[in-house]
Amino acid sequence: xxxxxxxxxxxxxxxxxxxxxxxxxxxxxxxxxxxxxxxxxxxxxxxxxxxxxxxxxxxxxxxxxxxxxxxxxxxxxxxxxxxxxxxxxxxxxxxxxxxxxxxxxxxxxxxxxxxxxxxxxxxxxxxxxxxxxxxxxxxxxxxxxxxxxxxxxxxxxxxxxxxxxxxxxxxxxxxxxxxxxxxxxxxxxxxxxxxxxxxxxxxxxxxxxxxxxxxxxxxxxxxxxxxxxxxxxxxxxxxxxxx
Ligand code: F6R
Numbered sequence: 001x002x003x004x005x006x007x008x009x010x011x012x013x014x015x016x017x018x019x020x021x022x023x024x025x026x027x028x029x030x031x032x033x034x035x036x037x038x039x040x041x042x043x044x045x046x047x048x049x050x051x052x053x054x055x056x057x058x059x060x061x062x063x064x065x066x067x068x069x070x071x072x073x074x075x076x077x078x079x080x081x082x083x084x085x086x087x088x089x090x091x092x093x094x095x096x097x098x099x100x101x102x103x104x105x106x107x108x109x110x111x112x113x114x115x116x117x118x119x120x121x122x123x124x125x126x127x128x129x130x131x132x133x134x135x136x137x138x139x140x141x142x143x144x145x146x147x148x149x150x151x152x153x154x155x156x157x158x159x160x161x162x163x164x165x166x167x168x169x170x171x172x173x174x175x176x177x178x179x180x181x182x183x184x185x186x187x188x189x190x191x192x193x194x195x196x197x198x199x200x201x202x203x204x205x206x207x208x209x210x211x212x213x214x215x216x217x218x219x220x221x222x223x224x225x226x227x228x229x230x231x232x233x234x235x236x237x238x239x240x241x242x243x
Contacts, residue, residue: 001210001229005238009198012234013042016130016196019230020047021056023128023192032063033129034088036080039196040130044088051092058094062123065101066131066140067181070154072104078168079104102152102180109180113152117186129190133197136160137205137218141181144217150185154178184222193229195220197237206233207240
């Protein structure tokens, strides 16, 4: 894995946006995998700036988001769909039908998850997948488990993830307990992966992901099995990487 250490969140966000922009310029009908959460907000701001300045064009870009809470409608202000429109899609020239976010309101998730995988395949596979990491090492909503998951599936969120994400809700009781997420296999099938990490609370997880054993109890360690992964971290997140 290639690791780039930046001085702070802002520098990480600029570097990540530049990385994505360079990849986007290489190919028509680029397929971009996207994440939500606090970490990519700055990256998305920089991508919006580049799109406004006409440095990059989203008109033929296809996107697939990693995950969504189950039980939240796409118009709910804590849904990942809402987040994506607020923080990126409303501000760039993407064609809305090209932006895919797993649905949080399906009745038949077995069929839906297979269809989500099929849509990725029909688009030609993901060229670049952007990832954050949870403080427990999750990627997407692939929580620590006994084995690595493969395709898009539903999951029960762990107490630590519910606690981490409760900062966005009025109370911890409002945080959904289940989610739909691309699997570790779906993520590893992307041609290229970019993980961005910021803050001291992620330092241990990112160290173990890169240098620890490949173990489903640390889901991000699966990235060691991929041949083209870049990790952009700020200094706080790099605390253990530098020792
Ligand atoms: C969100 C996602 C999650 C987050 C992770 C870190 O789509 O896939 O794995 O990347 O929970 O979240 P933040 O960036 O809020 O610390």
